[in-house]
Amino acid sequence: MLAVHQLYGRQSHAIDSGRAADWAATFTSDGEFRSPSYPEPSTGTAELTAFAERFHAACVESGEALHHVISTVDVAATGPDALTSTAYLQIVGTPRGESSRLLRITTIVDELVRTPGGWRIRRRVVLRDG
């Protein structure tokens, strides 16, 4: 289950650093990402990579660095090669030359599967409260 913490760490640093392909590689090749912050889900490596590229390009354009802060991870086995995981994701923004501020907190609910390359996210649903 430590592998899930590790996957999340790698994933956040990838998207925040603009390494879009590395972010997409934390999903399966048919992986799905659904978030109320975006109008459409992204499905499959090509769409996921394009999503992460757009995300980072928007940060660069706006001049606000964003950090995906992951915490409070709860993992449960749903089969020998399947896990579900629930965690909190805080988006912290730092406009250039200004103070950091919490933009939003969400709950991520992931279905993970074991692959030859390690655990990967088959489906992520992002939930917002409030």
Place this chain on the structure above:
Amino acid sequence: MLAVHQLYGRQSHAIDSGRAADWAATFTSDGEFRSPSYPEPSTGTAELTAFAERFHAACVESGEALHHVISTVDVAATGPDALTSTAYLQIVGTPRGESSRLLRITTIVDELVRTPGGWRIRRRVVLRDG
């Protein structure tokens, strides 16, 4: 010690989702919870469950979703079946339709014991600075 991270994840998602019995079940049946945010300690499964029910009912009534964000966990063995754990707990609030904001940061100091059902909290003391 990963079991403690897991217990904390499960615990936070339980109280934030209004699953009061699940939250109380992360304590031993004689478990104790003391926090300067509340006038009285809660002791034993019935009181702990009632505490979590009141907590969630107050969130629903106020229209502000609360998230218990756990991080920075430091676990030390104090015996073959006993641990102490210190962690940071941030309470993040999201009033309906508004931005999220950090309400407070506290330090939790837990005594944990191994039970047939896994590690459980025998005593939690919440500390506030500032």
Place this chain on the structure above:
Amino acid sequence: MLAVHQLYGRQSHAIDSGRAADWAATFTSDGEFRSPSYPEPSTGTAELTAFAERFHAACVESGEALHHVISTVDVAATGPDALTSTAYLQIVGTPRGESSRLLRITTIVDELVRTPGGWRIRRRVVLRDG
């Protein structure tokens, strides 16, 4: 790799509690700490201890408790006895009698080595965005 999470937990609670020698002991005896928040790096146990003492004395003087919140840890082996680790570090401040607030978010990039006493930080570089 769980050992790195544990090291970070112990380290944050040490500096936030004013236990300067315990903080310095999470580095090797020739360990190095570089941060853009401070004009000079600190190198070796004596300088690291003095750094942590000054940090805590400044908190006491200002009346603002600071918490080093660690999250989103990504660890990779670079050799049998060497790791690199990247994580987010949020500094949360609580002025006496006031609300808590996020002061800044940084990325820490650590080189760790295995020692007889466990994993220790040989070099930490703190990065700031924005």
